[in-house]
């Protein structure tokens with residue numbers, strides 16, 4: 001197929017591009033090379049035979065040309081980050097939502113009917129837990145007094161009993177808690193509007209915590225792994241906040257890329273969302289131990305420190321992706337962490353722009 005891949009110079013985009021080429025697709029690789037993501041002035045070297053399109057999704061004329069003649073679009077381009085600075089709201093809304101709206105309008109005009117969209121687990125907010133009496137409940141923000149007392153598990157908001165793990169599935173309602181999350185949720189809504197109006201197919205890929213070669217160091221997803229490896233490389237023990245039992249779903253970037261390519265190759269009927277997680281929740285403490293082992297460093301120290309606003313657990317039920325698209329993750333946690341630890345000594349903070 002002839003595929004337009006946006007955000008192709010980014011962390012996930014480079015892996016998706018490599019896999020599309022391996023599978024024989026013809027790729028038009030688009031990226032604005034945002035200066036806050038890519039070293040300024042660095043050239044973008046795409047693999048042989050790939051058309052590199054440097055420009056911004058908000059530029060209607062550019063996007064109209066970029067979609068012309070393609071069979072499908074994989075849309076990864078976005079401003080990624082913590083989304084907590086209110087001053088950044090216009091940039092999230094513009095880069096992510098105006099950019100997506102321009103893309104969808106151009107696809108409708110050019111009659112391109114297949115979209116695979118990079119969404120995120122952040123659309124779900126805090127996820128949920130299970131109360132023995134009240135079933136699935138959404139825990140509210142944790143109180144500072146509880147955190148200070150070392151009481152890290154969020155209680156049932158109705159009866160304050162401890163909660164068991166609840167895996168978020170794709171029907172869990174949205175609860176975006178910051179500007180980045182809101183912009184990802186809005187991308188999904190725009191894409192759903194487009195699909196219904198045009199009869200197009202839109203797969204929303206809700207990635208969980210993606211890690212692996214080329215990962216940036218300052219996103220909400222990556223931060224902690226790079227903080228741990230930096231400490232270990234200085235010969236220091238990684239310092240784990242709270243009690244280290246915060247659960248996440250760490251999924252390897254090659255597995256995420258494979259899921260994305262698969263969704264693009266097998267278009268869904270109408271609109272369909274997929275959680276993209278490894279399916280095996282791990283704790284932040286597990287990650288610290290795995291990296292310490294891989295780098296032969298000191299054992300992690302659990303500090304009991306906390307940050308107000310941190311989410312305690314976010315874990316996905318990714319069974320729909322396995323069931324409907326036949327995807328299974330290939331990279332295990334221990335191997336993935338060993339690879340990450342080995343690469344942490346080599347990669348500069350933003351090794352992004354060279355693609356060759």
Ligand SMILES: NC(=O)c1ccc[n+]([C@@H]2O[C@H](COP(=O)([O-])OP(=O)(O)OC[C@H]3O[C@@H](n4cnc5c(N)ncnc54)[C@H](O)[C@@H]3O)[C@@H](O)[C@H]2O)c1
Nearest residue numbers: 007010011012032033034056057077078118120207210221
């Ligand atoms: N990394 C993760 O763990 C993770 C998790 C969930 C969702 N996602 C989503 O996956 C996608 C890719 O993320 P990533 O981690 O590779 O981020 P990234 O920052 O490495 O890549 C994004 C790329 O998009 C480009 N870009 C941004 N705005 C653009 C615009 N308006 N026009 C053209 N290009 C633009 C940037 O220059 C960058 O190269 C994003 O949509 C992100 O929201 C990532």
Ligand SMILES: [Zn+2]
Nearest residue numbers: 131134156159
């Ligand atoms: Zn309860």
